[in-house]
Amino acid sequence: MTDRIAVRGITAHAHHGVYAFEREQGQTFRVDAVLDVDTAPAAATDDLALTVNYAELAQGLHAVLTGEPVDLLETLAQRLADTCLADPLVQAVQITVHKPEADLGVPFDDVTVQITRSRG
Template sequence: MPEDDERRFDEDPAEERDDDELEEDDDDLDEDDLDGDDRDEITVEIRGLSLYTHHGVTPAEREIGQRLIVDLRMAVADCDATVTDRVEDTIDYGEVCQLVALVAQQRSYKTLERLCAAVADRVVSDYGAEEVWVKCTKPEPPIPLSVEEVSVELWRAGDNS
């Protein structure tokens, strides 16, 4: 193969095209694409959101605090972003991370079960997710035995399901 035909992985093939070819006009969108019955099932997933929180059964846990890892998955209803390529037509995972941090840090819960429920409730109410799965993990739980981690998972259906 000639040397000039080889591509390096760090080269962007889009750079060879004209900028006009890269931008799609919103008028080119087929209306049938936006309201058809053949909808894709979209899941937005966030893994490993690390937060410093004050949750736990003991007063020491709630006073000193500890690291908490949050994972979540959201089933997105009516996700037009598969056609429009616009962030406002899906769930913005950056905003969801900020919301989860707010919920996890604005008050102290004794149980991870209640924290998971509070996170799921807010994601469903603020973003209209059809379903939400939340997992809260304590990587260094304050228990007298050696464990890798403890976690609680919650799966909740939204009002749209």
């Protein structure tokens, strides 16, 4: 049985996308990360070292979000998942990347790509 730690709505202006205008102008992206973590050891000892430091996690995800541009949200989501799984306490992660300003040519609320990755 695992517990979950969620960090939602990490937001940044970034330059991901297939089209030149997306790379040049950039747009808003948001990320949600839901981590499967056994929090019992941290709860028993009240020790931050035994759980995921979500401030550090959020900063790492933001750095990926604002880092090297990629064409596809799928690629960005994988990089974000890899960042989460770099912490040995994270057993699995669900990443949702939001691109609410995508140019679809029709009115819409949001475009998302959601992936789930686990160890091994």
